[in-house]
Amino acid sequence: MSEDIFGFETGTTDGSGVVDMGDGLYVPTQDFKTIRLPEQYGGQWAAVIDKGHCELAGTLGIMYILNADVSVFSTDGQQMWIPTWQVKKYFTEGEE
Numbered sequence: 095m096s097e098d099i100f101g102f103e104t105g106t107t108d109g110s111g112v113v114d115m116g117d118g119l120y121v122p123t124q125d126f127k128t129i130r131l132p133e134q135y136g137g138q139w140a141a142v143i144d145k146g147h148c149e150l151a152g153t154l155g156i157m158y159i160l161n162a163d164v165s166v167f168s169t170d171g172q173q174m175w176i177p178t179w180q181v182k183k184y185f186t187e188g189e190e
């Protein structure tokens with residue numbers, strides 16, 4: 095079992111809804127605590143600070159707000175990396 099820099103167990107996913115934990119265990123989850131950024135965005139691990147189901151350009155998926163310059167919209171095994179400042183306001187509007 096591998097861990098990220100925060101000590102959380104990590105695995106890989108092919109978009110089928112399960113995470114391969116690397117030791118024969120497959121975990122059905124969308125409850126990520128950290129997400130590794132692609133190399134073009136630094137390649138480091140970033141903490142998930144908020145998440146929610148949303149629609150983006152007519153596509154339903156999950157938006158993960160990260161403690162990084164970019165956040166990720168994930169749907170059907172595909173990811174779109176978006177500057178965090180552009181999407182964070184949709185998760186903080188109405189909070190006092």
